Structure formats: structure tokens, C-alpha cells
Amino acid sequence: MRVVFMGPPGAGKGTQAALLAAELGVPHISTGDIFRANVAEGTALGKEAQRYMDAGEYVPDTVTNAMVRDRLTHDDCRPGFLLDGYPRTVEQVAELDAMLRSAGHALDVVVELTVEIDEVVGRLVKRAAEQGRTDDSEDVIRRRLEVYAEQTAPLLTTYSDRGLLVQVDGMGGVEDVTSRLLAVVVVD
Numbered sequence: 186m187r188v189v190f191m192g193p194p195g196a197g198k199g200t201q202a203a204l205l206a207a208e209l210g211v212p213h214i215s216t217g218d219i220f221r222a223n224v225a226e227g228t229a230l231g232k233e234a235q236r237y238m239d240a241g242e243y244v245p246d247t248v249t250n251a252m253v254r255d256r257l258t259h260d261d262c263r264p265g266f267l268l269d270g271y272p273r274t275v276e277q278v279a280e281l282d283a284m285l286r287s288a289g290h291a292l293d294v295v296v297e298l299t300v301e302i303d304e305v306v307g308r309l310v311k312r313a314a315e316q317g318r319t320d321d322s323e324d325v326i327r328r329r330l331e332v333y334a335e336q337t338a339p340l341l342t343t344y345s346d347r348g349l350l351v352q353v354d355g356m357g358g359v360e361d362v363t364s365r366l367l368a369v370v371v372v373d
């Protein structure tokens with residue numbers, strides 16, 4: 186099963202992707218989580234990524250694409266993967282297409298979690314108070330939402346045109362959203 190999760194910051198991608206990936210028996214690959222782990226470890230990749238993340242901007246495609254390309258070659262991706270937060274740009278879609286094509290694979294489904302704007306802002310502000318993620322300040326949240334609208338939301342049309350897009354209502358409690366997801370993403 187090869188799944189992509191899309192949706193604005195705070196939509197619940199990470200929360201739901203972790204549950205669904207466990208259900209499907211595939212790795213949950215979050216580019217944001219990989220970048221944050223590199224920042225925490227002080228690697229060269231982390232140092233490069235941090236200034237973009239802290240500003241709410243996307244890390245350059247060349248950096249992000251190379252990181253995902255490497256990750257998808259790991260053995261655990263053989264049965265599939267659940268990508269959370271990738272692809273987010275036109276160039277990343279093209280890169281993922283190329284990676285899949287060369288491996289003789291294809292995506293099964295692209296899930297969009299839809300959540301009202303007030304709700305996502307509320308979730309991220311709450312998380313800022315609880316966890317202090319450096320990009321959860323009000324200004325940066327606003328910028329992340331703008332960047333999503335400008336660069337990533339248009340990709341939904343691309344996947345919809347390919348017949349891959351499934352929209353799932355991300356409002357309500359975590360368990361309600363999980364039930365909706367399980368109902369649309371076929372589990373063998």
C-alpha cells in the first residue's frame with residue numbers, strides 16, 4: 186500500500202498517519218519529523234532545514250527530494266509506505282513520480298484531511314502552549330497556512346485528475362477521524 190497524506194498544518198496528518206500506517210503495516214514517513222530529528226541532532230541537514238522551518242517556508246526541493254529518495258530505498262518500504270507531508274510542491278510530485286516509476290510502483294491513494302481554518306489554528310496554538318514547537322508561533326502558523334494554500338493545495342487537483350484523491354473530514358475527535366479513514370482506505 187502506497188499512501189500520501191495531504192492537508193494543511195494542524196489537520197491531523199501526523200496523528201492519523203501514525204495510526205493508519207500501523208494498521209497497514211507500512212512505515213509512517215513524515216518529512217517534518219525527519220527534519221526535526223536532524224535539527225535536534227545538529228546534523229548538516231538539520232542546520233540547513235531549520236531556518237526555513239522556523240520561518241514557515243518550505244525546505245528547498247533539492248534537499249527534501251534527496252532525503253525522501255534515500256528514505257524510500259530502505260528495506261522497510263518494500264511493502265509500501267505512508268508519506269506524511271510529501272510531496273508539497275510541483276517539483277516534489279514530479280520527483281515522487283520518477284522514484285515510483287523507476288521502482289515499477291504506483292500510488293494507491295492520496296488522502297486529503299479537510300479541516301476548517303479556525304480549527305487548525307486552534308490546534309496549533311494549543312500545541313504551542315503544550316510542546317513549544319518552534320514553528321507554532323502565531324506569525325509562523327499564518328505563514329505556513331499561506332505557503333500550503335499557494336504551493337500545496339493546487340496539487341490536490343493534480344491527484345484528483347489522476348483519480349487518486351480521497352477527501353476525509355478531519356473535524357471532530359481523533360477516533361472519529363480514524364474511523365472515517367479506515368472506511369475509505371482499504372485494509373487487506
Ligand code: AP5
Binds near residue numbers: 308
Ligand atoms: P510538518 O511537520 O509536516 O508540519 P505541518 O504540515 O505544518 O503540519 P503539522 O505537523 O503541524 O500538523 P499535522 O497535520 O501533522 O497535524 P498533527 O497530527 O500534528 O512540516 C514542518 C516544516 O517542515 C514545514 O513548514 C517545512 O518547513 C518543512 N517541511 C516538511 N515537509 C516538507 C516538504 N515536503 N517540502 C519542504 N519542506 C517541508 O496535529 C496537530 C495538533 O492537533 C497536535 O497537537 C495534535 O495532537 C492535535 N490534533 C490532531 N488531531 C486532532 C483532533 N481530531 N482533534 C483535536 N486535536 C487534534
Ligand code: MG
Binds near residue numbers: 217270
Ligand atoms: Mg505533522
